Amino acid sequence: MPRPGFVLEVDRNTPPILFWRGENFSLEKLPAGRSRVIYAPEPLEPLVDIDGAIRHALLNPIDHDPLPELLFPGMKLTIAFDDISLPLPPMTRPDIRQRVIEAVLDLAADAGVDDVHLIAALALHRRMTEAELRHAVGDRVYDAFAPRGLLYQHDAEDPDQLEYLGQTPQGEDVEINKRAADSDLLVYVNINLVAMDGGWKSTATGLSSYKSLQHHHNPQTMEATRSFMDQHKSELHKSNWRMGQVMVDSGVKVFQIESTMNTDTFPKPFGFLSKREWEWNARDRASFIASSSALKRTPARIARNIFHSIEAPHQMTSVQAGEVDAVHKVTTANVWKQQLVEVQGQTDILTMGIPFICPYNVNSIMNPILVMCMGLGYLFNMYRGKPLVKEGGVIIMTHPTPWDFHPVHHPSYIDFFEQVLSETTDPHVMSKKYEKRFAEDEWYKHLYRTSYAYHGVHPFYMWYWGAHGMQHCSRVIIVGGDVKAVRRLGFTPASTMDDAFEIASDVVGSSPTITHIHTPPVLVADVK
């Protein structure tokens, strides 16, 4: 029986705590008596018969007819699936998507359906490479569909591929993939890594265009989203749900398949990364010392390659299919079961180690903007109820934050960093002044469509993701970061954790309470 999450009160005997620093990690001593560390629950037991569970879900959907009953010869069937941003790190083969898609295709074949399209639901993310697609859907599916042009990626900039469905009562435009909208049935294959994923967000975001996205991917919405991990307090989700209703009203039939995963994040040699420090044995300590000192001497490019080749052993803990909303309720409950940790009260300083990966740098580089997004966007938002840190408190991250960018994946980020952030870090100002220009830029569109670039507007979305955190905290400090890059982000650089506490004392006094969110593995603090 896996142990639940746990909040450790740091005392004199507490060993130093593990902090991620990009492609490395360090051990930091936290002040005794006023610090605490939140540990994630241990990974839940995965399903034993995954294929059986999938088949069961398809045949016994929630609030929906079984899938076989929806399939008939001559129909148009579209299977959309989550892109490279899920799961993190990428899982060992076979990927959940492959298993689910194969099960759906089996049923479709049985029913004599021969018009099937598979679409990667990219939204404005970068296109996946052939290798990445093969990893997600499996060679069998890829070879059967891709050469015939039946497996492809959503293109939010191709007017011929988009269909306008109308507006929500709030005046939000709904525009989604035309093939998906025109199909007799849209099957969505999702991986629900965190509570933010899934539900109507899968289709209303994943298959839509800038025209639609701008209604909820903006500073106002993100500041009113009191944790995008908590659907019921999230303006982001409410907007997506309204758009989902428009889709239903327009006759789009969605069969949602959602799955949850356990938090078995790292393969054996890196097992110590998920363990609680005082339980480290000699071997864990040795691996820590060996790997951290070796990584210190490794060029960043090679270290990056090493980490990005990690495939996580995480496995499926539940799968459910049927009507979007009903399915998502069950899914969310299953996510909480794995990730929720009850925490009493807020803290003055929230510390976080930024790992090497976030949803937008798979096989790529965690550039400074993504560091910000990972810290203030994701980790800050890992709460339900109240933020972990008090309003006006301080966030301390550890990450080298190098001035590095992937030229192919993040071209608009480079220009955003040089041209926008050098002028303003205020999400509202940049959204008014620059967003449109980047969003409509022909070159970015070209790279998004023909190369492997995130859309021109994407760096803005990353920045908006941190809007709530920026508004909430009075200071952000990055320990060990490239000084110039950190300053460009509008944050304060510090060389050591002690320096960071010293800098923070301006705001929170000399003996503040400190909370460290010990992640990955993913956890969500249920702050009472």
Next chain:
Amino acid sequence: MIAEQLAGKRIAITGSTGFVGTALVERLLRSAPGCELVLLIRGAKRGAPERARREIFKNDCFDRLRAEFAGADETFDEMIARRVHAVNGDVSADGLGLDEAGRALLVSCETVIHSAAAVAFDSPLDKAVEINLLGPSRIAQTLTELNVTPHLVAVSTCYVAGNRRGNAPEELVSEGPFDLGLDWRKEVASARRLRSDNEAASRDPERLRSFQAAARKELGAAGAPALASKTEHLRERWVTDQLVEAGRARATSVGWPDAYAFTKALGEQALMETKGNVPVNIVRPSIIESALAEPRPGWIRGFRMAEPVILSYARGLLTQFPGVPEGTVDVIPVDIVVAAIIAVAATGPSAPRITQVASGGINPLKYQTLVDNIRAWFTEHPLYDAEGQPIVVPEWKFPARGKVQQQLKRAKTLITHAEQVLQALPLRGTQATWAARLEERKTDIERAYEYVQLYGLYTECEALYQVDNLLTMWNSLDESDQAAFNFDPRSVDWPSYISTIHLPSIVTHARAKTRPGKNRNDRADRLRRSVLSPDRHLAAFDLENTLISSNVVESFSWLATRRLNMPERVRYVLRTLAQAPGLSSMDRKDRADFLRFFYRRYEDAPVAQIAEDSKELLTQLIVTKSFPAGIRRVREHRALGHRTVLITGALDFVVAGLKPLFDEIVAAEMTVRPDGTYSGELASAPPTGETRAQVLADYCAAEGLLLEESIAYADSTSDLPLLECVGFPVAVNPETRLAAIARKRGWLVEDWEKAPGGPRPLLPIGTMLGERERKRSFVGSAMTRGRF
């Protein structure tokens, strides 16, 4: 009195765009309000009136006079229009190159002041002869021909006395004890002969080949027209150098410090022989320096004799300068010289025949005093180096000339060697700029070497110029004239003149760095702003090493290997590496030939497959190896409404993915065979070298855009024709030679890099495809057939 004597008179002046001339014009206009001026100016392209406006009246010399006219009934410009007539005239041409109107104006003059001279120490002998030796006689002759006899005041120099110790009286050299009896006509004939001899010698085939080689070394594969123009330039420079050297040698052989003094001396002699009935007076100043008081203390125009030496010393470039500490440096402020000239002109032909304006005889400035004051001043007000650190001036040891020359020679040799090494290295960007700086330093040392060579002679000259005539004239003036036209050399207090007037003036004039702190590179910012101005029309970009760090070999390799299996790939890489040296030397020789040769390798490549693969090439080669700042710049130009043009020797399909960035892509194109494969032959000459300039010029002409309002970005000297044909050239990551050129010409230099942290593929090889996609490679069969 002087003002009254000049009132109503018309005075012709030559050399009015020079240092003394400008001051003279200003002083006459301000202090002798009744006179009119006729300025004889070499018209060149613009014409005399325009040159007068730009080069004389815009000078800060006239600030005071302009201020006096502020609010007056007559504006400054109206006064100039009323009192000044600028006519095209040239003292090195017979008849002074005057037209009918010019002759009429000259005839109407009561006085002619001849102050035109070739004063530069590096004037070629024949030029010095034409201007300094023949100039005064030509004026006298022209006046005789026009049948007029105005008062001619010729400005000469004290140094006509030659290298001598002791007193140099105010008399003609030919009348003195040291006259060699030189025949000026023979000197003229031989100087002209030397010019034609050297012109002929410079066309010797062997020599022409060496000019050609030097041009190629400096410019690289810049294309035939650029190389030809450079070669011709080098030839002309060679001729000039020969004549400079000849002048120096001839002058020293007969006892003058340099060709200037030598030709001036013979010029006086010639004038006296040919003046006819024209009354002549000669004024001989010594070394003229910044103004004591008029129009303002410290006013100076251009760089004179001592400034370059002083600044080199203050910059730490020159640690030693020859001279004897107790020797005299004969310096005289320009306003004193000008006042003396005016006084002579006002007195008329009754003035002494020769008037020397010098300080050595009555108020000597000792070399030791000069040096001590300079050192003290720069110790208190140091100049700063590029890093913002003050430069400490060295102790002056008064070494012998030979020793200093030897020191400088050694430094130059060292730098030349370092430079040769750096030139040979494949440097780019910042390092190349650094190498270019070294070249600049070499130029500085060369210059210092020449100063020492030349001015050393002057500082070692121990002649004492007598000023009896000057003082007699001074004593005859009434008080008001003495106040208005001070030419008393005794009125200069040397220590105070040096530290409060002269040094501050030349430091400001030289725009030397007088504040601590690093340079903020304002110039680059300013240039960048002018490049990114909405007024521009077009921005042309080279591709390789300007926008991406890749080349045609890489793109070929990528496309060729994309469908190869592992053993074939290894074979391909080994072969290409083996051929690399040959290919790159071919590329250096002639880019177009290299491209033609190299593109043959595409023979048999299926068009459809190449088009398909080129899509992926955009990601894996072009974008991966791009300079994001460069791509951003292209887009900035587009956003400003400029046309953007890519001009590249790369093949059209390689750059197809860049289409959204450019309004026009000019690339190499191959012909296609009926079976849908490439022939490996180019459809037309590839856009390289001078073709690029032509292509751009044609495009601009067709689209109604102006080349002067266009910008070109390129990285190598082979793009010089392109860079030179536009108004705003930008050197991107320049190689050493281009960096040096860009620095000299003040071009904007950009250092663009690949995205930091981005992937750095070791070899430009396509990622392995699945078995199925490897179906057809056009290179596999070619390799088997041993084509390359």
